Amino acid sequence: MAGELELFERFDFTSAQKVSEVLRNAGIMAIDVSCRIDRFDRMSIEIVAASVEGVRLNKAELTSEISRACGRIFQQPCISLVKGKCRMQMSELPLYRVQTGCAQHSCGNGQLCGDSWECFSDGNGRQIAIISDGMGTGGRAAVDGAMASGIMSRMIQAGIGFDAALKIVNSALIVKSGDESLATIDLAALDLFNGSAEFMKAGAPISILRKNGRAVKIDAPSLPIGILNDTRFTKSSDSLEEGDLLVLLSDGALSSGDEWVCDMVEKWTGQIPQELAEDIVTQAIARRSDGHDDDITALVMRVAKRE
Secondary structure: OHHHHOOEEEEOHHHHHHHHHHHHHOOOOEEEEEEEEEOOOOEEEEEEEOOOOOOOOOHHHHHHHHHHHHOOOEOOOEEEEEOOEEEEEEEEOOOEEEEEEEEEEOHHHOOOOOEEEEEEEOOOOEEEEEEEEEOOOHHHHHHHHHHHHHHHHHHHHOOOOHHHHHHHHHHHHHHHOOOOOOEEEEEEEEEOOOOEEEEEEEOOOOEEEEEOOEEEEEOOOOOOEOOOOOOOOEEEEEEOOOOOEEEEEOHHHHOOOOHHHHHHHHHOOOOOHHHHHHHHHHHHHHHOOOOOOOOEEEEEEEEEEOO
């Protein structure tokens, strides 16, 4: 949180008062409203309010009213509930948007998949994508994967930094039971204002980034969570532009190597990420020749200019 505060240059108290008035007219009792302006003159709004239970909350209408009051165009708020209070985060409408597609295969065509994924806006102008692969397959792996990705996403949406959130998830897996509980975390954070991207891995396999028509591997060897008390992400960064692709994969998709995936991503000419994700999963199943099966997840993100 301290690191994020360094990016902000000033607080706009006048706009905060206007936002409070909008909330009051909407029947929302604001406890605290903060309007922060960063060094790029982008405003973000953080609101802590009493419980909104019983309040008819129209996100689109509320966003429109706040935008009018502040004289800026905002995207709809990211809302989380913590200890009976409502926390909202809003940022200005960014330059880019992300089209997302995800496909999965459960080991043995079972009902439960050990891979879990999340894709959401963090309320600060970043699109977050997460894949977590629980150890093994079946119900137990599904619980570990869903627990890791679920807690991680909720921590981020509540304003907790990536490294602190990872430590919380790691502690949760360690104390979850007396048995060993392991999971990987593959996280990508894309800034929708300038296209900068951060890639964070904890035991996760390679990801594939296609820039200017060429596919490159993002590889960062690291340990999964749930093993050691002290855990940390291995990080890298890059920048994306309109038309670029980012593909996150679970290790089940790479059992027959990764060159064919890179080739498929590089040659793909479609416009719908869901189609590419489904093609990768189908090919991963067909190419496996060792007689075994595994959970498979392919998450595809395509960067586009906001209309």
